[in-house]
Amino acid sequence: MIKIISDSTCDLSQEVLERYDIDIIPLHIVKGDEELEDGPQIDIHALYEWADKNKTTPKTSAPSIETAINVMRPYIDEGREIICFSISSEMSTSINVIRMAAEELDAEDKVTVIDSRNLS
Structure with missing residues (x-):
């Protein structure tokens, strides 16, 4: 199987x-100095708000x-x-x-x- x-x-x-x-x-999502493991615990709306507020896009890491x-x-x-x-x-x-x-x-x-x- x-x-x-x-x-x-x-x-x-x-x-x-x-x-x-x-x-x-x-994968990992890096927003500023904070690194989070991608998954259900990620609040996508909060991530968008962070990106708008900081005028940058979060990065990913393997x-x-x-x-x-x-x-x-x-x-x-x-x-x-x-x-x-x-x-x-x-x-x-x-x-x-x-x-x-x-x-x-x-x-x-x-x-x-x-x-x-x-x-x-």
């Missing part, structure tokens, strides 16, 4: 994530390798193959982090990473 995983830039609704059993590797490993490890341990979708490699190092996590798990042959070539 194949497991689908995506980084958090996929912008899928919670309903779709649950219906298709898709796991998320969260997930940590530890986070990627922690998301993928249970499925690798079960012997499952993983298809993982990532934000464009031209915009982020997220795809490289996911590939390095697969290497750390000695699972390069079990993890296929797809470069979405998009931001969402």
